Amino acid sequence: MTARGSGFAAALRGQIRGQVREAEPLARYSTYRIGGPATVVHPAGGEDVGTALRMAHEGGIPWFIVGLGSNILLPDEGLDALVIRMGKGLDLLRGDGERWTVGAGLPAPLAARRTAAAGFAGLHIFVGVPGTAGGGVYMNAGCHGGEWAEVVETVTVVDAAGRDAVLSRAEVPFTYRRSGLDGRVVIETTVRLRPAEQHWLDEEIAEMFEWRQRGTPFNQPCCGSVFKNPEGPSWQREDGPRTAGQLIEAAGLKGHRIGGAEISPMHGNYFVNTGDATAADVRALIDHAQRVVTERFGVRLEPEVKVIGARGEYLNPEG
Secondary structure (H helix, E strand, C coil): CCCCCHHHHHHHHCCCCCEEEEEEEHHHHCCCCCCCEEEEEECCCHHHHHHHHHHHHHCCCCEEEECCCCCEECCCCCCCCEEEECCCCCCCEEEECCEEEEECCCEHHHHHHHHHHCCEECCHHHCCCCCEHHHHHHHCCEECCEEHHHCEEEEEEEECCCCEEEEEHHHCCCECCECCCCCEEEEEEEEECEECCHHHHHHHHHHHHHHHHHHCCCCCCECCCCECCCCCHHHHCCCCCCCHHHHHHHCCCCCCEECCEEECCCCCCCEEECCCCCHHHHHHHHHHHHHHHHHHHCCCCCECCEEECCCCCECCCCC
16 A cells, blocks of 8 residues: 555545645655655644554555655655655744754754844754754754754654654764654754854854855755765875865766766765756766765765655665
């Protein structure tokens, strides 16, 4: 059974308050603007997420969560899995002193600006990161020397059977670019921020946003960073290329194209859709960059982008 069956979609409509859209092009939900059709649920709240997951579980149907779609590569043929879009209805932001509750569907840049405007630092570093708070927590996203794990106090999750739980920070096994919350969906998180001078926050926000806009090709469809920065000898040496982008640039790959996918001339770790790229084009470009960098520098680049299969599975589970 797949989520594309009209009977399953009708059953969903009878049980949730939000919307159910059939044969919805997934390119609309990906910053790559790549992806075929699927059945997509737009929950009206956390209860809808739990209900949709329970019904998928009972029907033996896989599921897949998408926020702003900024760190994923969806398949050209679409998904047989049920897609749950985390957005409006899950975009709460509420402050109580230094403690803030952030809904999983709230865009991280919006959380950054609103908490900074209230005089608090901690989320302000995410002002230029094109993703949701839920995706940020699930992937332990980071930038400018910080990451979500540093501010999280609790995470509210729902498991594959639709059961919810509130986990303390100590119960979430955060590591670099991972939360360890596999098989669970982040509904909201509470974070502990720190008060800061407003003029400093305003300057930091402006500087980080300007840096992000200047150094990365967000005027073209892309997923953000394609590869994680490597660890080991390459990462630790003091001279020569160290980051994924520097290694790709040093290998002479900036501007290299396969089909409609291109390694950005602006930044070696950003692969852009020049207009008609397919998921197959991007995957081929990823494989090519890995092979060339390994041959030149002996470093195996590990993907940060999640390559998704037709049933919503990660095709690069180590990523």
